[in-house]
Amino acid sequence: MNVIAFDTCFGACSVAVLWREPGSSADAPREHLVGRYEEMTTGQAERLMPMIDEVLRESGRNLQDLDAIAVTEGPGTFTGVRVGVAAARGLALATGLQIRATTSLYVMAHRALAERGKAIPEGVLAVCVDARGGQVFVQFFEASDAKPITQVAIMHPEDAAAMLPDRLLLCVGSGGQMVAEAAIESGRVVEANFASLQPDARYLARLASQLPERKPLVPLYLRPPDAKPQIGKSLPRA
Numbered sequence: 001m002n003v004i005a006f007d008t009c010f011g012a013c014s015v016a017v018l019w020r021e022p023g024s025s026a027d028a029p030r031e032h033l034v035g036r037y038e039e040m041t042t043g044q045a046e047r048l049m050p051m052i053d054e055v056l057r058e059s060g061r062n063l064q065d066l067d068a069i070a071v072t073e074g075p076g077t078f079t080g081v082r083v084g085v086a087a088a089r090g091l092a093l094a095t096g097l098q099i100r101a102t103t104s105l106y107v108m109a110h111r112a113l114a115e116r117g118k119a120i121p122e123g124v125l126a127v128c129v130d131a132r133g134g135q136v137f138v139q140f141f142e143a144s145d146a147k148p149i150t151q152v153a154i155m156h157p158e159d160a161a162a163m164l165p166d167r168l169l170l171c172v173g174s175g176g177q178m179v180a181e182a183a184i185e186s187g188r189v190v191e192a193n194f195a196s197l198q199p200d201a202r203y204l205a206r207l208a209s210q211l212p213e214r215k216p217l218v219p220l221y222l223r224p225p226d227a228k229p230q231i232g233k234s235l236p237r238a
Contacts, residue, residue, distance in 0.1 A: 001018075001020075001067050001068060001208055001209040002018065002019040002020065002061070002065060002066045002067045002068075003017070003018050003019075003066055003067060003068045003069070003070050003100070003205055003208040003209075004016070004017050004052065004055070004056070004061075004063065004066055004068075004069055004070070004091075004205075005017075005018070005069075005070035005071070005201040005202075005204040005205035005208060006048060006051075006052065006070075006071055006084060006087065006088075006201050006204075007071070007072040007084060007104065007107065007199040007200070007201050007204060008044035008045075008048055008072075008076075008080045008081075008083045008084040008087075009072045009074060009075070009076025009077070009080045009081055009084065009104040009199055010076050010077065010080060010104065010129065010198055010199065011039055011040065011041050011198055012037060012038060012039045012040065012198040012199065012200070013037075013038050013040055013043070013044045013047045013048055013051060014035065014036060014037040014038070014051075014198075014199070014200050014201035014202070015035065015036050015048070015051045015052050015054075015055045015201050016033060016034065016035035016036075016055065016200075016201040016202040016204065016205040017033070017034050017035070017055050017056060017059040017061055017066070017205070018031065018032070018033045018205035018206065018208070019031075019032055019059065019061055019065070019066070020032070032059070033202060033205060033206075034055050034058050034059040035055065035200075035201060035202040035205070036051050036054060036055055036201075037200050037201070037202070038051070039198065044079070044080055044083050044084075045079070045083045048083060048084070048087055049087070052087075063091065063094075063095045063097065064095065066097060067097070067098070068097055068098045068099065068100050068208055068213075069088050069091055069092055069097050069098070069099050069100070070099075070100045070101065070102075070201075070204050070205060070207070070208035070211065071084050071085065071087070071088040071099065071100075071101050071204075071217070072084060072101070072102065072103065072104040072107055072199055072204065073085060073101040073102065073103065073104075073214065073217065073218070073219060073220045074103065074104060074152075074219050074220030074221055074222065075103070075104060075105070075129070075131075075137045075152060075154070075220055075221065075222045076104050078221060081219045081220070081221060082219060085217055085218075085219045088101070088217055089217055092217075098213050098215070099213065099214045099215070099217050100208045100209075100211040100212065100213055100214065101211065101212075101214040101217055102204070102207065102211050103139060103152045103220065104129075104199045105127040105129070105137065105138070105139040105152055105173075106127075106139065106141075106146070106148060106207070107199040107200065107201075107203050107204045107207070108127045108129075108172070108173060108197050108198070108199050109125055109127050109139070109141045109146040109172075110146045110203045110206075110207065111197065111199070111200050111203045112125065112127065112146075112172045112193075112194050112197055113125070113143070113145075113146050114203070115194065116193070116194075120143035120144065120168060120170055121143070121144050122143075122167065122168060123143035123144075123167060123168040123169065123170050124140055124141070124142065124143055124149065124164050124167045124168070124169055124170070125140065125141040125142070125143040125146065125170050125172065126138055126139075126140050126141075126160060126163070126169060126170065126171045126172070126176070126179060127139050127140075127141065127172055127173050127176075127197075128157075128160060128171050128172070128173045128174075128175035128176045128178070128179045129173045129174050129175050130173075130174040130175040130178070131154050131175070131222075131223075134156060134157075135154050135155060135156055135157075136154070136155065136156075136157055136160055136175035136178060136179060137152065137153075137154055137175070137222065138152070138153055138154075138155060138160045138175070138179070139151070139152040139153070140163060140164060143168075143170050149164070150163070152220070152222070153222070154222045154223055157175070157178040157179045157181070157182040158182045160179045160182070161179050161180075161182035161183035161185075161186060161188065161190075162186065165186075165188065168189050168190075168191075169183055169188060169189070169190040169191070170190075170191050170192075170193065171183075171190060171191070171192045171193075172192070172193055172194040172195075172197050173194065173195070173197050174195055174196070174197075176192045176193070176194070176195060177192050177195060179192075180192035
């Protein structure tokens with residue numbers, strides 16, 4: 001599958017284009033991947049479209065050359081999730097390309113295993129991101145191949161630490177240490193790593209062919225935005 005993938009959910013902005021060219025009759029198709037990855041706490045809305053343009057120009061592809069758009073649907077910051085989802089919807093509307101989507105934590109799980117370089121056949125991988133307010137976004141995966149075990153959820157670290165109690169636990173992400181500390185207090189064997197882990201669109205692009213089409217694409221927020229309207233108050237008149 002030829003695809004453009006992007007993520008803006010948490011503390012980074014990334015874009016990747018993956019395409020395949022036919023090989024000779026005896027060779028498999030050749031795969032090419034071009035990507036950009038920049039860590040940032042704000043500014044994804046301003047950076048995403050220029051980054052998409054940069055990656056397309058470097059790859060020599062046009063959107064019309066591709067088969068799909070892949071995007072992380074959440075969870076993440078309210079603004080970050082909204083930016084990625086809105087961009088995917090807009091590009092799909094303009095080009096007719098299908099949208100493939102998955103959770104930000106699923107992409108992080110694949111990145112964590114690739115960067116760790118060693119699977120844990122009997123272990124469980126918990127991708128944990130600090131959701132503030134004493135909670136974490138969390139999703140559990142097989143530590144051998146990042147196959148999802150649970151749906152993504154928001155919960156307290158103590159509750160996350162009690163999940164799948166009979167298995168070795170590997171916690172990654174900005175909330176991993178919180179979950180690991182809670183697990184240790186309960187006597188569980190646990191390892192925490194990759195505290196600065198972010199989704200990377202290069203991994204999302206490689207996963208795209210396995211992902212379901214999202215029609216319609218709906219953002220996965222898990223909770224209301226932190227900024228709430230002040231009911232009963234109005235702006236002063238000039």
